Amino acid sequence: MYDNKKSYTIEEIAEICGVSKATVSRVINNNPKGVGEKTRAMVMETIEKLNYRPNTLARSIATSRSGMIGLVVPDVANFFYPKVIRGVTDYYMTQNGYTVLLGNSDYHPETEAAQLMRMVDKRVDGIILCSGVSNIKFLRDFRKYNIPLALMGRSFDSSLSDVSITGDNEIGGYKSAKFLLDGGNQRIAYVEGHTDISGSIQRLKGYKRALKEAEIPFDDALTLHGDYTIDYGKSAADELLDSKVNFDAVMTGSDLIAIGMVAEFERRGVRIPEDIEVIGYDNIELSKVFNPALTTMSKPHYDMAQHISAQILNVIEGRRVMLPHMVVEPTLVIRETTKSHRK
Numbered sequence: 001m002y003d004n005k006k007s008y009t010i011e012e013i014a015e016i017c018g019v020s021k022a023t024v025s026r027v028i029n030n031n032p033k034g035v036g037e038k039t040r041a042m043v044m045e046t047i048e049k050l051n052y053r054p055n056t057l058a059r060s061i062a063t064s065r066s067g068m069i070g071l072v073v074p075d076v077a078n079f080f081y082p083k084v085i086r087g088v089t090d091y092y093m094t095q096n097g098y099t100v101l102l103g104n105s106d107y108h109p110e111t112e113a114a115q116l117m118r119m120v121d122k123r124v125d126g127i128i129l130c131s132g133v134s135n136i137k138f139l140r141d142f143r144k145y146n147i148p149l150a151l152m153g154r155s156f157d158s159s160l161s162d163v164s165i166t167g168d169n170e171i172g173g174y175k176s177a178k179f180l181l182d183g184g185n186q187r188i189a190y191v192e193g194h195t196d197i198s199g200s201i202q203r204l205k206g207y208k209r210a211l212k213e214a215e216i217p218f219d220d221a222l223t224l225h226g227d228y229t230i231d232y233g234k235s236a237a238d239e240l241l242d243s244k245v246n247f248d249a250v251m252t253g254s255d256l257i258a259i260g261m262v263a264e265f266e267r268r269g270v271r272i273p274e275d276i277e278v279i280g281y282d283n284i285e286l287s288k289v290f291n292p293a294l295t296t297m298s299k300p301h302y303d304m305a306q307h308i309s310a311q312i313l314n315v316i317e318g319r320r321v322m323l324p325h326m327v328v329e330p331t332l333v334i335r336e337t338t339k340s341h342r343k
Helices: 010-017 021-028 037-049 056-063 081-095 109-121 136-145 169-182 198-213 230-243 255-267 285-289 301-317
Strands: 068-073 099-104 126-129 149-152 163-167 188-192 223-225 249-252 277-282 295-298 325-328 331-333
Touching (some): 010 037, 021 037, 068 081, 068 109, 081 099, 081 301, 109 136, 136 149, 163 169, 169 188, 169 198, 169 249, 169 277, 169 331, 188 230, 223 230, 230 255, 255 277
Parallel strands (some): 068 099, 126 149, 149 163, 188 223, 249 277, 277 295
Antiparallel strands (some): 295 331
């Protein structure tokens, strides 16, 4: 009779089954070499009866691997990140048996640095960083810890990471502005979140390029910035309307901003898209079901997360990495907040 409340060791499981510790280890790791089906079934039955769980700490000491991957995002409450988190956890936890440690940086450089150092203290095997801040100096110093690092969603010097993937935000900003210009709009407001991150800087660059091609002068009064939230979108809409500045369309750096703006415009009697056309950015799930459905720039968040997960695992395993630094071009998804969807 065995005590189900006791935590058994692999040595005790081997003794109970009358086999070697190596045999139990092969069964646990699903290694068929040298283990007959009858023996495998007996060991598995014993493991299940005794609620045995492998000692991951001991395994990490023996292999110099913790079996953990760190993932740091700017804001887990932002609707952009659930697909990223799901893509990473599906790859590591479902397909490769890793545990994912999740950290939130709140767009603060100090918080991001602290989260990364906690990952170091936990001895993670690699880190995926969705950086929301300009933290280049710290990341340069961070390389001394020799932990494989992947950057997602940011354009940094490639020397700061082993692998990276990001959307081409300049092209995304350019496409948004050009689409609105081609639709006859002349006064396009550009509303962004944090202006010190690479994505925001690049989108603004694309916006300015489209204006220059159309021979329309840049007007600083048409650019606003704040947070990537619905609440900020509402306040930005109020600011534009209350300023009496003339504008006929809005492009944003975030679907959440765009959704907040559309809601506030309509509350104040502005018709969307008849009076003002609006384009978001990211194509989050909410953009599809929001009424009116949001025209937006789309990136394959889940696929990008899966790709970068595979790439950093290649680095961890010492395998060759093909195309370590990738840029993905976003695509325009036309819905109901722009007039062109009716053509």
